[in-house]
Amino acid sequence: MAGGAFTSTGGETHYEAKITFTVIISCIMAATGGLMFGYDIGISGGVTSMPSFLQKFFPEVYKSTQEHGIESNYCKYDNQYLQMFTSSLYLAALVATMFASSVTRKLGRKQTMLTAGLFFIIGTVLNAVGNTLIVLIVGRIILGCGVGFANQAVPVFLSEIAPTRIRGALNIMFQLNITIGILIANLVNYFTAKIEGGYGWRISIALSGVPAAMLTIGALAVYDTPNSLIERGQEAKGLAVLKKIRGVDNVDAEFEDILKACKVAKQVKNPFRNLLKRHNRPPLIIAICMQVFQQFTGINAIMFYAPVLFNTLGFKSDAALYSAVITGAVNVLSTLVSVYFVDKLGRRMLLLEACVQMFVSQMIIAVVLGLKVQDYSQDLSKGFAMLVVIMVCTFVASFAWSWGPLGWLIPSETFPLEARSAGQSVTVFVNMLFTFIIAQAFLSMMCHMKYGIFLFFSAWVLVMGLFTIFLIPETKNIPIEDMNEKVWGQHWFWKSYMDD
Numbered sequence: 001m002a003g004g005a006f007t008s009t010g011g012e013t014h015y016e017a018k019i020t021f022t023v024i025i026s027c028i029m030a031a032t033g034g035l036m037f038g039y040d041i042g043i044s045g046g047v048t049s050m051p052s053f054l055q056k057f058f059p060e061v062y063k064s065t066q067e068h069g070i071e072s073n074y075c076k077y078d079n080q081y082l083q084m085f086t087s088s089l090y091l092a093a094l095v096a097t098m099f100a101s102s103v104t105r106k107l108g109r110k111q112t113m114l115t116a117g118l119f120f121i122i123g124t125v126l127n128a129v130g131n132t133l134i135v136l137i138v139g140r141i142i143l144g145c146g147v148g149f150a151n152q153a154v155p156v157f158l159s160e161i162a163p164t165r166i167r168g169a170l171n172i173m174f175q176l177n178i179t180i181g182i183l184i185a186n187l188v189n190y191f192t193a194k195i196e197g198g199y200g201w202r203i204s205i206a207l208s209g210v211p212a213a214m215l216t217i218g219a220l221a222v223y224d225t226p227n228s229l230i231e232r233g234q235e236a237k238g239l240a241v242l243k244k245i246r247g248v249d250n251v252d253a254e255f256e257d258i259l260k261a262c263k264v265a266k267q268v269k270n271p272f273r274n275l276l277k278r279h280n281r282p283p284l285i286i287a288i289c290m291q292v293f294q295q296f297t298g299i300n301a302i303m304f305y306a307p308v309l310f311n312t313l314g315f316k317s318d319a320a321l322y323s324a325v326i327t328g329a330v331n332v333l334s335t336l337v338s339v340y341f342v343d344k345l346g347r348r349m350l351l352l353e354a355c356v357q358m359f360v361s362q363m364i365i366a367v368v369l370g371l372k373v374q375d376y377s378q379d380l381s382k383g384f385a386m387l388v389v390i391m392v393c394t395f396v397a398s399f400a401w402s403w404g405p406l407g408w409l410i411p412s413e414t415f416p417l418e419a420r421s422a423g424q425s426v427t428v429f430v431n432m433l434f435t436f437i438i439a440q441a442f443l444s445m446m447c448h449m450k451y452g453i454f455l456f457f458s459a460w461v462l463v464m465g466l467f468t469i470f471l472i473p474e475t476k477n478i479p480i481e482d483m484n485e486k487v488w489g490q491h492w493f494w495k496s497y498m499d500d
Contacts, residue, residue, distance in 0.1 A: 015254040015479065017163040018247030022223070023170070026245070029218030030157050031173040033113060033150035036120050036211040038181020040143060042328060043204050044086045046189025046321060048077075052198035057133050058082050075447035080440075081133065087439035088137050092144025093151070094432035100152035101425030105271065108232065109160070110224040112153035117216030119146030121209060128206035144432075150215065151428040155412035156420060160225040161245055164479050168342035168409060175405035176335045181211060183328035190321045226255075227417060231262045257481045258417075265418035272422050279484060280419050282494040286472060287411035287427045293464045294407040295434035297358055298457035299399045302327070302392060323389050330393040334400035346476040347406050348468060354402030355465035361395040362458035369451035403464070407431075413475055414483050 047053050054062035061079045096119075104112045119142055126139030154174050162170035188207055192200035223245065229238035238258070242251045268274045275284050338350060365388060372384050408427075415423035446453050473491045475483065489498040 015164060016246065016248050016250050017165075017254075019163060019166060020245055020247040022247075023161060023163070023245050026161055026222040027158055027170045027173050029214075029222050030113060030154050030161075031177045032211055032214040032218050033116060033154040034174040034177030035181040035184075036208065036215055037147055037150065038178035038183075039185045039208050039211055040089065040147070040181070041178070042182035042185025042324075043189065043208060044089075046186060046193070046324065047201045047204055048082060048085065049321070050189075050193050050201050053201040056198070057085075057136065077443045078447040079443070083440045083443055085133070085136060085140065087436045089140045089144035089147060090432045090436035090439055092141040093148035094429050094436065096145040096148030097152050097425050097428040097432065100149040100428075101271070101421050103149070104153050104156065104228075104424070105421040106232070108224040108228045109153045109157040110219055110222060110228075112149050113157065113222075114216060114219035116146045116149035116153065117212055117219055119143065119149060120212035120215060124206065124209045124212055128202055128209075146212075148428060148432065151408075151431070152421075152424055155408045156424050157222075157225055159409075159412040159480055160227045161223075163246070165477060166343060167413060167480070168347070168476065169339045171409045171412060172335065172339050172342060172405040174408060175400075176332070176339060179328070179331040179335045179400060179404070183325070183332050186321065186325040186328040190325055193321055227258055227261070230258050231265055231417065235259070254479075257479070261417035261481045264416070268418045271419065272426075275419050275422050275426065278497050278499075279488075280416070280423070282488045282491070282497050283411065283414040283416075283419070283423060283483070284426065286414065287423060288430050289467060290403075290407045290410060290472075291427055291430040292434055293460065293467070294403050294431065295438050296457060296460040297399055297403060297464070298362070298438075298454070298460075299396070299404065302396065323392075326389065327393055327396050331396050331400045334397040335405060338401035338405050341401070342405070342409070343476060346474050347410060348472060348474050350402040351406060351468045351472065352465060354398040355461050355468065357398035358395055359458050359461045359465075361391045361398070362454045362461065365391045365395070366451045366454035366458070369454070410472070410475060413480050414487065416484055417481065 048058075051062060051065075054065065058079060058081065061077060061082055064076045100112055100115075103115065123139045123141075123143030123146060126142060127136055130136045130139055155171060158171040158174055159167060185204070188204050192204045194200070195203065223241045226238040226242040226245070229235075229241060239251070239255055242255055242258075243249055246254070274280065342350065368384055368388055368391075372381070411427040412420075412424060442453075445456075449456060471493060473487050473494065475487055478486050484498060488494045
């Protein structure tokens with residue numbers, strides 16, 4: 001195989017590469033950025049349902065949760081400051097990601113991940129020792145900076161370092177770690193809520209220092225990607241790292257493709273303005289739409305506030321946290337399904353199947369709540385409560401093997417090198433913007449729309465399905481530097497954008 005690559009009859013290019021120990025360890029260490037992100041998503045919902053936390057920082061919410069008949073079931077947690085505690089992180093993340101793009105491009109993916117780890121550690125300390133709401137929110141803002149930097153660097157790092165044939169599976173390790181982080185947080189909340197003395201929430205928050213330290217140590221240990229090294233003028237080191245991570249000496253074809261991509265990238269003076277060029281619009285539009293759709297499935301509303309949501313439906317505190325643990329476990333197992341199938345069935349198949357499953361489950365949840373949960377009614381019957389939990393798990397499962405991981409994978413693998421850092425920055429910015437909007441608005445939306453909130457999200461799922469059918473191309477087994485030619489250039493609609 002002279003040149004180090006061959007083309008299959010299906011038009012797919014394959015570079016010579018082994019699945020090396022170095023690549024696997026590098027991907028595991030980098031993906032701990034997702035572990036931190038997931039832990040924070042899970043911990044915030046559990047902590048904000050703990051009476052001791054509410055009594056200290058949100059006494060009005062605590063009062064409404066303790067007195068039956070004072071507030072509508074749907075409105076017990078409708079408090080802007082409580083929502084700000086959760087959403088402030090994502091507001092900070094969307095600002096931080098704009099700076100992270102420059103750091104990723106100029107200093108490399110490794111340095112950006114290290115910076116994210118340091119932000120996580122500082123934010124965790126402030127949140128764990130904070131005694132005022134202001135200190136908590138400042139800590140959340142610093143954590144948000146870490147999220148912005150990690151979400152900017154990690155998906156790009158994983159896409160660039162992974163061999164083409166398993167790029168999807170390795171990239172999904174980021175999302176898998178997010179789901180593992182959520183599950184661990186739910187388990188931690190379940191046990192710390194039982195601690196007497198009212199300080200269990202501090203332990204929950206302090207333990208986020210563990211994934212923060214793992215990311216920091218991991219960032220120190222891994223190689224930067226060959227793409228990043230070559231883009232920054234370190235060609236000899238980039239070639240050496242490429243041979244190391246591929247496990248073969250014959251990497252000429254892949255190295256030449258990276259060199260060509262870097263040559264184009266160096267001609268770009270303004271990466272964000274470059275994104276608006278006609279040939280970059282297809283991946284930009286897909287990236288933006290996938291982030292909007294990802295949030296308007298309602299997934300983060302459910303994962304942020306799972307214990308709060310189950311409390312609203314009449315579950316007792318322990319039962320609410322336990323139900324959140326169940327949904328967290330389903331989230332992890334279903335993401336593993338995606339790891340196995342994404343490079344076999346392809347991206348589009350998983351996205352379309354999930355749209356059907358999410359739509360049906362949300363409609364059933366809406367019907368049950370509409371019929372059985374009135375403003376001032378007491379607990380759901382056991383049968384209907386179990387049905388709601390099962391449907392929430394069905395919804396979470398479908399998201400976890402589709403729009404969750406693929407919402408990060410597809411944007412990270414479809415931008416050309418000269419637009420990759422800026423494109424990922426826009427991807428993270430839009431994701432954090434709409435995550436912030438949902439986190440800040442969900443409890444108020446639930447108060448005003450009641451069960452209709454699930455009808456609202458299910459309508460968006462219909463739109464997502466149509467968008468996937470007509471506009472999202474298949475990227476399975478396509479080398480990352482060949483996307484313009486072999487994906488966008490052959491799509492019935494997007495190919496007209498490739499002629500400049």
